Amino acid sequence: MWYFSDEEKQLQKVCSDFARNEIAPHAEKHDTEETFNIEAFRKMGELGVLGITADPEYGGAGMGALAATMVMEEFGKACPGLTLSYLAHSILAVNNIENNASAEQKAKYLPKLVTGEHIGCMGMSEPEYGSDAVGIQTRAKKDGNDYIINGTKMWITNAQYSDIAYVYTRTGEDRKNLSTFILEKDKGHYEVGKPIHKMGMRGSPTGELIFDNVRVPSEQMVGEEGSSIYHMMKNLEIERLTISGISLGIAQACVDQCIKYANERQQFGKNIGEFQLIQKMIAEMATETEMMRNFLYNLCYRYDQGEKGPVTAAMAKLQIPKMATKIALDAIQLHGGYGYSREFPVERLMRDNKLNEIGAGTNEVMIMIIAKNLLSQK
Amino acid sequence: MNEFQTELKNSLERFRLDHIEPHAEHDDAEENFRMDVFRGLGELGVCGMTVDENYGGLGLGYTDLCIALEEIAKSSVSYAVTVSVSLMVQGIIQKFGNEEQKKKYLPDLTSGQEIGAFCLSESSSGSDAKSLKTTAKKVEGGYILNGAKMWITSGGIAKTYVVMARTGEEGAKGVSAFIVQDGTEGLSFGKKEKKMGWKVSPTREVLFQNCFVPEENLLLGEGQGFKVALGGLDAGRITIGSIAVGLSDRAVSESVKYSLERQQFDQPIFDFQGLQFMISDMACEMEASRLLVMKAAELLDAGKINSKLCSMAKLKATDVAMKVTTDAVQVHGGVGYTTEYPVERMMRDAKVLQIVEGTNQIQRLVIARHLKKEFQG
Numbered sequence: 168m169w170y171f172s173d174e175e176k177q178l179q180k181v182c183s184d185f186a187r188n189e190i191a192p193h194a195e196k197h198d199t200e201e202t203f204n205i206e207a208f209r210k211m212g213e214l215g216v217l218g219i220t221a222d223p224e225y226g227g228a229g230m231g232a233l234a235a236t237m238v239m240e241e242f243g244k245a246c247p248g249l250t251l252s253y254l255a256h257s258i259l260a261v262n263n264i265e266n267n268a269s270a271e272q273k274a275k276y277l278p279k280l281v282t283g284e285h286i287g288c289m290g291m292s293e294p295e296y297g298s299d300a301v302g303i304q305t306r307a308k309k310d311g312n313d314y315i316i317n318g319t320k321m322w323i324t325n326a327q328y329s330d331i332a333y334v335y336t337r338t339g340e341d342r343k344n345l346s347t348f349i350l351e352k353d354k355g356h357y358e359v360g361k362p363i364h365k366m367g368m369r370g371s372p373t374g375e376l377i378f379d380n381v382r383v384p385s386e387q388m389v390g391e392e393g394s395s396i397y398h399m400m401k402n403l404e405i406e407r408l409t410i411s412g413i414s415l416g417i418a419q420a421c422v423d424q425c426i427k428y429a430n431e432r433q434q435f436g437k438n439i440g441e442f443q444l445i446q447k448m449i450a451e452m453a454t455e456t457e458m459m460r461n462f463l464y465n466l467c468y469r470y471d472q473g474e475k476g477p478v479t480a481a482m483a484k485l486q487i488p489k490m491a492t493k494i495a496l497d498a499i500q501l502h503g504g505y506g507y508s509r510e511f512p513v514e515r516l517m518r519d520n521k522l523n524e525i526g527a528g529t530n531e532v533m534i535m536i537i538a539k540n541l542l543s544q545k
Numbered sequence: 546m547n548e549f550q551t552e553l554k555n556s557l558e559r560f561r562l563d564h565i566e567p568h569a570e571h572d573d574a575e576e577n578f579r580m581d582v583f584r585g586l587g588e589l590g591v592c593g594m595t596v597d598e599n600y601g602g603l604g605l606g607y608t609d610l611c612i613a614l615e616e617i618a619k620s621s622v623s624y625a626v627t628v629s630v631s632l633m634v635q636g637i638i639q640k641f642g643n644e645e646q647k648k649k650y651l652p653d654l655t656s657g658q659e660i661g662a663f664c665l666s667e668s669s670s671g672s673d674a675k676s677l678k679t680t681a682k683k684v685e686g687g688y689i690l691n692g693a694k695m696w697i698t699s700g701g702i703a704k705t706y707v708v709m710a711r712t713g714e715e716g717a718k719g720v721s722a723f724i725v726q727d728g729t730e731g732l733s734f735g736k737k738e739k740k741m742g743w744k745v746s747p748t749r750e751v752l753f754q755n756c757f758v759p760e761e762n763l764l765l766g767e768g769q770g771f772k773v774a775l776g777g778l779d780a781g782r783i784t785i786g787s788i789a790v791g792l793s794d795r796a797v798s799e800s801v802k803y804s805l806e807r808q809q810f811d812q813p814i815f816d817f818q819g820l821q822f823m824i825s826d827m828a829c830e831m832e833a834s835r836l837l838v839m840k841a842a843e844l845l846d847a848g849k850i851n852s853k854l855c856s857m858a859k860l861k862a863t864d865v866a867m868k869v870t871t872d873a874v875q876v877h878g879g880v881g882y883t884t885e886y887p888v889e890r891m892m893r894d895a896k897v898l899q900i901v902e903g904t905n906q907i908q909r910l911v912i913a914r915h916l917k918k919e920f921q922g
Contacts, residue, residue, distance in 0.1 A: 199739075297878055299809040322879050364574075366874075366882050366889035434673035444906050496867065499741075499896055503671050503904055504696045507741050507897045514741040518893070521874060522882055529878050531819050 169468035186245035194246035197370035198515050212283025221265045225277035231471035236412035243416025247519035248370025250413050255324035260287025260333050267398045290320035290334035290376045298532045307336035316378040326359050326374030343396045347389040367518030407484035410527045414491035417520045418456040421498035452494045459487050478540045485533035488523035561620035576744045587657015596635050601655035606846035611787035618791030622894040623745030629784040630698045633777040634661030634707050641765045641773050662703035664694040675717040681710035687760045690753035700749030701734040709770045720770035724762045731756025742893030782859035785902045786838040789866035793831040796873035827869045834862040853915035860908040863898040870895040
């Protein structure tokens with residue numbers, strides 16, 4: 168069974184304080200204005216969490232999925248949008264480079280990413296290839312010692328603020344012939360398209376990466392040409408565990424808000440918490456959140472112990488965001504008219520959480536993964 | 546649907562596609578209400594549909610109104626709600642007002658030239674409406690109103706307000722209803738509420754500071770305010786139900802349309818059974834809630850008001866709208882989460898349907914009360 172080590176407990180305390188002092192007070196503003204809390208993001212570098220899974224040799228914390236998911240929960244309670252940007256940086260960019268890049272590439276890119284001097288993003292989805300990610304059509308064609316890249320990446324968290332992009336491309340006709348590049352914005356390796364306006368996660372910038380005949384030296388490639396499919400699938404596992412951590416944080420924040428409100432709000436001459444209908448809602452959402460926490464952290468612990476594979480991560484990603492949406496909708500309901508207004512955070516938490524049923528693979532794709540793997544077991 | 550209803554539906558469909566749909570995304574982002582759109586609905590007769598022809602209405606029933614509101618809600622829950630609240634106010638004035646009050650206030654509202662608003666809720670009395678604190682003190686020739694009303698749909702854009710205020714003892718018996726018009730000295734409006742949805746429909750606080758209201762603006766009589774307030778309840782629940790049905794209907798159509806167009810894994814996503822199950826459930830729930838709302842409306846039109854069924858219709862249709870719009874975002878995937886497609890707005894608009902006109906928790910209490918009464922005879 169999972170447990171937090173002393174180091175993880177210490178980190179949880181630090182992250183909880185940071186979320187309360189540096190993130191929460193600005194969350195509503197960044198949601199309303201669709202802006203990015205870059206000050207808090209850079210300070211996460213000082214906190215030591217931007218390279219949570221990276222090797223200490225490059226300035227990382229050298230911790231695992233359990234610690235990373237715990238950070239997501241703590242930050243997610245305060246501002247899921249900023250936490251999603253943190254995830255795109257630390258898990259999609261940094262963790263991928265840590266696990267797949269050469270020693271030279273790591274030495275070149277990780278130190279600035281873990282301090283927050285550079286911001287990272289990852290490019291996988293395209294306008295026509297979302298759920299069907301392996302079908303991507305952004306092409307990298309060998310030309311002498313360089314590659315010429317053409318195509319567009321869509322839904323890229325951090326695109327507008329990124330310095331480094333970890334990008335998947337097609338290098339051959341075979342469906343699985345995919346290759347990865349680490350690209351630098353300063354060197355003109357990519358352009359950023361228009362920002363995308365969203366229902367929630369508005370504190371997290373989303374944009375397009377555009378490649379219009381860009382020439383990139385072959386040393387930007389990660390690993391061998393055509394060999395990326397395995398590590399693309401591999402990183403999705405930790406991505407799905409950690410993004411579920413954001414939903415866990417959202418669910419816990421909703422429970423906390425509801426308890427506070429039910430003890431304050433008076434109707435019919437008493438606190439609404441004295442009504443059984445309200446008690447049922449709170450008891451159920453708190454129970455579900457506790458189940459989510461134990462399910463998720465247990466899977467993370469097992470992942471860190473070496474028990475990897477697509478199924479359990481997909482199970483967490485299917486169940487936890489779905490339950491969190493239900494909890495957040497109930498939290499609005501419990502707050503009545505106030506819950507629908509932007510004076511209370513629960514409507515934002517609900518809008519933010521809906522993304523987690525779509526991003527990193529939709530619920531429907533999770534079902535496909537789980538079923539396909541289970542049905543093909545002999 | 547009879548011939549008239551089909552024609553009504555068709556003309557409203559043309560109107561919403563020409564005048565509402567093109568601005569829907571922009572007006573949601575900018576929180577922009579268009580009076581000319583509301584007046585356009587007035588020209589089609591919708592704004593006073595259920596009011597007597599003597600006062601400029603069409604004298605039609607709630608089944609007709611439900612068809613109209615459903616159609617408007619397909620493009621804009623906000624305009625449908627503005628119409629429905631204004632009609633509730635007209636219903637109250639028609640039912641409880643004297644001849645003079647009806648002649649004075651109804652024609653501007655039935656024609657859609659002006660909007661009506663209903664002021665019951667306060668910051669500390671939402672579900673517990675009868676604990677309201679706004680006071681109306683008897684003075685010579687009228688009353689002085691003091692207090693703040695919260696969550697007022699059409700606050701600031703409406704001309705005619707039906708206001709519940711306390712003239713006597715604590716509890717329901719001490720409440721009276723007044724008609725107050727914009728422009729009356731002492732009547733002002735608070736800031737526009739920032740909401741998750743219903744962004745086109747302004748919600749404001751309505752404030753009374755030593756606001757003198759003449760005696761002739763009292764509805765029905767002192768201490769009758771709760772009777773007045775409850776008089777609009779059943780119809781209000783049916784209309785919110787019909788708006789929810791219209792919203793669900795659009796969410797289903799958008800989902801079918803998108804899933805037939807969108808290709809993944811070399812086929813339309815509609816061809817996946819997982820999607821078909823989802824969309825079939827959405828359509829089925831939507832139709833079931835429509836039938837329940839229409840049944841409640843038919844009974845109301847036939848003079849056989851069934852409050853239990855009205856609550857059930859409101860509860861079921863709005864819970865279904867929440868579920869169906871949430872699933873519609875899911876069917877659309879990433880694009881469904883963006884403002885480029887209407888489904889995210891529809892999901893945000895759905896949530897408050899579960900809160901207004903009595904939260905769905907209150908509906909459950911009402912239903913349970915009826916069930917107990919039926920059993921005990």
